[in-house]
Amino acid sequence: MFPLRSRLxxxxxxxxxxxxxxxxxxxxxxxxxxPDVFAEKxxxxxxxxxxxxxxxxxxxxxxxxxxxxxxxxxEEFTIRICGDVSxxxxxxxxxxxxxxxxxxxxxxHLGEEMKGGIITVTGNADSWTGSMMKNGTIEIKGNAGxxxxxxxxxxxxxxxxxxxxxxxxxxxxxxxxxxKGLIKVHGDIGRFAGIHMRDGTIFxxxxxxxxxxxxxxxxxxxxxxxxxxxxxxxxxDDIRPKVKVNEENVEGPFYRFVxxxxxxxxxxxxxxxxxxxxxxxYEEYL
Amino acid sequence: MNRIxxxxxxxxxxxxxxxxxxxxxxxEVVDASRMIVMPGGVDIHCHIAGAEVNSGRILRPEDHxxxxxxxxxxxxxxxxxxxxxxxxxxxxxxxxxxxxVMNPSMPPLEARHTHEELDDTPMVDKATYPxxxxxxxxxxxxxxxxxxxxAAHVAWMMSATKGYAIKxxxxxxxxxxxxxxxxxxxxxxVRYFNITPREILRGLCRVNKLLNMPHxxxxxxxxxxxxxxxxxxxxxxxxxxxLAEEGHPAIHITHCQFSxxxxxxxxxxxxxxxxxxxxxxxxxxxxxxxxQVIFTDTTTMTADGPFQYGLYQLSGNKWVNHDVETETxxxxxxxxxxxxxxxHATQWSIALELALLIKxxxxxxxxxxxxxxxxxTAYPHIIAWLMSGVARKKTMSKISKRARRKxxxxxxxxxxxxxxxxxxxxxxxxxALGLKQKGHLGVGADADVAVYDINPELxxxxxxxxxxxxxxxxxxxxxxxxxxxxxxxxxxRPVFGKTFWVDVKTSLPIEVNDDIKRxxxxxxxxxxxxxxxxxxxxxxxAPIPVKAEV
Numbered sequence: 030m031f032p033l034r035s036r037l038x039x040x041x042x043x044x045x046x047x048x049x050x051x052x053x054x055x056x057x058x059x060x061x062x063x064p065d066v067f068a069e070k071x072x073x074x075x076x077x078x079x080x081x082x083x084x085x086x087x088x089x090x091x092x093x094x095x096x097x098x099x100x101x102x103x104e105e106f107t108i109r110i111c112g113d114v115s116x117x118x119x120x121x122x123x124x125x126x127x128x129x130x131x132x133x134x135x136x137x138h139l140g141e142e143m144k145g146g147i148i149t150v151t152g153n154a155d156s157w158t159g160s161m162m163k164n165g166t167i168e169i170k171g172n173a174g175x176x177x178x179x180x181x182x183x184x185x186x187x188x189x190x191x192x193x194x195x196x197x198x199x200x201x202x203x204x205x206x207x208x209k210g211l212i213k214v215h216g217d218i219g220r221f222a223g224i225h226m227r228d229g230t231i232f233x234x235x236x237x238x239x240x241x242x243x244x245x246x247x248x249x250x251x252x253x254x255x256x257x258x259x260x261x262x263x264x265x266d267d268i269r270p271k272v273k274v275n276e277e278n279v280e281g282p283f284y285r286f287v288x289x290x291x292x293x294x295x296x297x298x299x300x301x302x303x304x305x306x307x308x309x310x311y312e313e314y315l
Numbered sequence: 316m317n318r319i320x321x322x323x324x325x326x327x328x329x330x331x332x333x334x335x336x337x338x339x340x341x342x343e344v345v346d347a348s349r350m351i352v353m354p355g356g357v358d359i360h361c362h363i364a365g366a367e368v369n370s371g372r373i374l375r376p377e378d379h380x381x382x383x384x385x386x387x388x389x390x391x392x393x394x395x396x397x398x399x400x401x402x403x404x405x406x407x408x409x410x411x412x413x414x415x416v417m418n419p420s421m422p423p424l425e426a427r428h429t430h431e432e433l434d435d436t437p438m439v440d441k442a443t444y445p446x447x448x449x450x451x452x453x454x455x456x457x458x459x460x461x462x463x464x465x466a467a468h469v470a471w472m473m474s475a476t477k478g479y480a481i482k483x484x485x486x487x488x489x490x491x492x493x494x495x496x497x498x499x500x501x502x503x504x505v506r507y508f509n510i511t512p513r514e515i516l517r518g519l520c521r522v523n524k525l526l527n528m529p530h531x532x533x534x535x536x537x538x539x540x541x542x543x544x545x546x547x548x549x550x551x552x553x554x555x556x557x558l559a560e561e562g563h564p565a566i567h568i569t570h571c572q573f574s575x576x577x578x579x580x581x582x583x584x585x586x587x588x589x590x591x592x593x594x595x596x597x598x599x600x601x602x603x604x605x606x607q608v609i610f611t612d613t614t615t616m617t618a619d620g621p622f623q624y625g626l627y628q629l630s631g632n633k634w635v636n637h638d639v640e641t642e643t644x645x646x647x648x649x650x651x652x653x654x655x656x657x658x659h660a661t662q663w664s665i666a667l668e669l670a671l672l673i674k675x676x677x678x679x680x681x682x683x684x685x686x687x688x689x690x691x692t693a694y695p696h697i698i699a700w701l702m703s704g705v706a707r708k709k710t711m712s713k714i715s716k717r718a719r720r721k722x723x724x725x726x727x728x729x730x731x732x733x734x735x736x737x738x739x740x741x742x743x744x745x746x747a748l749g750l751k752q753k754g755h756l757g758v759g760a761d762a763d764v765a766v767y768d769i770n771p772e773l774x775x776x777x778x779x780x781x782x783x784x785x786x787x788x789x790x791x792x793x794x795x796x797x798x799x800x801x802x803x804x805x806x807x808r809p810v811f812g813k814t815f816w817v818d819v820k821t822s823l824p825i826e827v828n829d830d831i832k833r834x835x836x837x838x839x840x841x842x843x844x845x846x847x848x849x850x851x852x853x854x855x856x857a858p859i860p861v862k863a864e865v
Contacts, residue, residue, distance in 0.1 A: 183633075184377030 412765025529749025545587025570606025609689025
């Protein structure tokens, strides 16, 4: 028992806790809430970090009460945010180590371009969560918005590694231009999941609103629930009893579609057979 | 230039001009001892304004968000990188010591937009070249052999669009592109017009001479960006050989690197720089600019629609393609030049080979064809490559092996000195453009001066190329029109530059006949009455009067 407890304690040892001093009415851009920035700074220095509230320049200390619980930050550096930060953007942007725990909701661009570490959100996260991320893990206990793990607008460099786990539902265009890594959605997903996908895996345990895999070149999308229809530029390839998602076997059976042929793609779209009886007409093309 | 190389002297400036001397007690003194003083930089070819550039900006949000400039007390905010916003363009040029910038390739229909953007480009004097190589009236006049009528029409166009030189892009090809075709060589006739690219080039070269234009025709060759096109380029230069007067250039081949490919396909593509350099070394009627490729992510944009379509097919990137009514076409494709790509690395090598193999620096000028080869902010890197074999060797060691094997660069020992750099970056360009008051520091010249913090007596640029690169990146002083506008790489005074345009004085006033007016009504979306741009539309107009022979 003892070693396990100590490991757990070490992992969740909270070093810095941020409490919002008031309810934010306009968006706050807080790129500095990031273990890499906080590391080796005293509570005083952290309080002077610059952040934007709307078009006003503020310091972190103006907006948050900062509680520093030890003076020697370790490798497992943890930032905990308690309170409503549903207007605070870019939490954990570019982080490469440590933990961030948001107890509540987080706003857009959570973990943008992150390179390592773990972000946990107990509530919901907004759009662009984990966009352009390279490594690390983001876990959302609630729902997430659109463009999860996507590229910046206009760019083709989407998520290139790491894991995003969403326990609730996710919005539109999840995994846009995704290149590597895993997005796992326990709930339902909006339209255009895996649009422009280059590689990587999107695993949807719930239903999809459709148009999954539009313009995908490569990669894997698994839909365990209902999907209204498959894009006409996908062709049926096989029926598989199970599919492997990151060492984990998911029991099927699944229809396997290949596409998007409009872009010469070779992406694989797995769709549950039992949940989608209306797709059985595809079987005659096998 | 004034044949002054490395001497110490005083330069007196009064009322925006360089003068013999000023009252030393009253004058403000800029201490440029232990520094290099050059005329303000002149860029002969860079796409900085207009509908095409703006479409590029709209197409590429990802190009901007990593390169943001916040506003200061003096300057406006803006974004880069490969297609900077207008104000940022002006500031960035000025910080590098540039004071005159030429925007090539303006579809005449978009002249208003182009001039609006040029007016918003501060710190530099500028001008723009209307695209006339595929203009219906020009094609019709030349087909019918009506040279003088064509000249009169071009003169009217210069004043209507407030243009500076005749720009020809892929002559004939753009008109053919309107019907999904291209021309293959100089003698391939254009459909429906029954005219060949050779006739267009020769005709407009004659027109240019008849109008006494300050610059030559500014030509983007046929088959640009295709392996084996160096033959087309040689043919293009040869086709106006007999039209040249002794000692005067008759044609400017722009971004020549893209027109100097040898080989039959991309696998065998190699450099045709040697052949082009040999021709240019033996003839005096050609000037070139480099079109250097920089290994970075950039945005290609030309009026050459078919070429841009080919580039889209090659890269699979997002793209824009456009046919500008009866005038020209346009295309935009974002592009990344990679060190490890044999083709891209060969392109990098070709431009430097051209610059180094052409013996006379007055014939070849430094450009990146911004933003096609790379953004203009990379000029200090090109200067370092030109000045230092070590710098070239260092980049060579990182490029594709195949390109390295084929490159001629290891066999070239030539390194340019500061004097030659001043020619390829300002004096030569000003001379080719016919800007008599630019590119030199003689009495009567515009007081556009760039001072770089590098001591030519102590620093050997061929070894310490990084020092030179740093110095050219941030001018110690940029003086524009007699005012200090940049100090230590920072803007200290925002100013507006002039817009040059050629005001051709023909012997008889130019009359626009009813036929043209009728065609405007039938073919254009803009009525004839709204087409010309009045002089007062420009922020600071600077017409250059020339007397034509028609």
